[in-house]
Amino acid sequence: MIKSMTGFGRATSQGEKRSFDVEIKTVNHRYLDINIRLPKSLLSLEENIRKLISEKLKRGKVDLFITQNILQKEDLEAKFNKKLADSYVRCLEEIRGTYSVRDDISVSLIAKFPDVISLEYKEEDLEEIWNCLKKPLEKALELLVEMRKREGNKLKEDIISRCQNIKDMVDAVAQRAPQIPIEYKEKLQNRLKDLMDEHSIDEGRLAMEVAIFADKACIDEEIVRLNSHIEQLKVTLDLEESVGRKLDFIVQEMNREANTIGSKANDLEICNFVLNMKSEIEKIREQIQNVE
Template identity: 60%
Template sequence: MVKSMTGFGRAISEEGTSRSFTIEIKTVNHRYFDLNVRMPRTLVSLENKVRETINSKISRGKVDVFISQNSYDEQDREICFNEEISDNYFRCLEKIKGKYDIINDISISLIAKFPEVITMEKKEEDLEQVWESLRTPLIEALDGLVDMRKKEGEKLHEDILVKCNNIKQLVDEIEEKSPIVVKEYKLKLEGRLSELLESTVIDENRIATEVAIFADKASIDEEIVRLNSHVVQLKENLLKEESVGRKLDFIVQEMNREANTIASKANDLEIVNSVINIKNYIEKIREQVQNIE
């Protein structure tokens, strides 16, 4: 089943925990896999795990991931006393008192106000525990994204199949018309020669030779076989459970190549008009394939 490269997924971790995560993932079409993750600096060490998880479910497209965190645990920080800095401040105050012979008013509140004496620091977290809290909403957002990509992929699949059937019908019409072109050419050639030569006897062998040369130049049997084969390959790849976007793009290019060859070789207006319609369907398929993973 094909998947579109366009999608969106969002999830929020369950309430009642010390922290919550909000995760949003959006994807658009891209020739390769391009992943951009935006997350708090405190979670940067988990980025590789986030990337591996996403890459396990998405193989192609431009992927933007936004992770935000809210912490509700008041005990995740601790008050720290920097004894060395406090001692230095105290010694400096003692020197000032001795030099200027002033009243000693050194107090705890005074020293505590100096920078870096008392600080609030975040406790070191258990990254495995944080990852378990993050992983659940990440998977949920990914599942929502993949589900959206599958649904859009189903619509693309159905529409491409309709266009493939239309192309097959036009190719069948061209195949049926192709032998008639040679016969019409022979009749036109005989008519023109009759007008030019009038009473002179026409050399049938010469006419047969000219018709054979024309038939060889205008033969589109191989192109028709290849074009039909490409249509079958396109349908078969649409059913595969893997990333097929780039392969489909290549098949569509080959279909367009065969259609151009048929148009250049077939000396018939009706066939050329059919090829124009085929190329129109191929172009529409090409645009849709650009958005398939």
């Protein structure tokens, strides 16, 4: 089953201490290009996030947005700097002894001095945060993949329809091809009759010229290969893997065979078929650019 590279997914989670909003969208790209926007406090989880995305997606430009809402602010605690407090007390005692001033050293006074008591963030439990974030991330990826599958089915239907159009034209070319040497022989005979006496025509030489032309204009191998590529394209569409690059290669080969048929056949009707084939092949190629 092919998947499109275009998709969108969104999910949220609600925990006791925090909630997460996860939004992910993808568009076509040659490789897997992951761009993540998340709070600075979660940067240490980026590798886990990338690994999870890489398990679900193989190609595409991925934009992931994560928003964290803190519900319980339990990550702050007061810290007492004893060495700094001791230094302040020594300074105050020295001032008291030097100037004989009233002694009013108290806990509240010392606590007011800068950095004696400071607020620091507690070290967060990253495993707990990851378990809370992982659920909405997996859900958003699931919704994204489902959307890519639906879009992929539509692409598959269109590609198969166009493959059938190409197959019909190839069959028409195959029916037309045997007539080309016969028509060439008739035209050559008529020209020779106009130029010389009918009895002076060398039938052996005429047969040789027709044989040489038929060999140069033979497109049997190209027709076989083009039919093979069409069938291979259909089979590839049903593979349970990333097939975008493989499909692109097959379409290039289809285009190559169509060009060869047009150049070798030397026939206006076949050239018209080839032009229509190339138009359908180009439309398939455009569709495949968005296949994972």
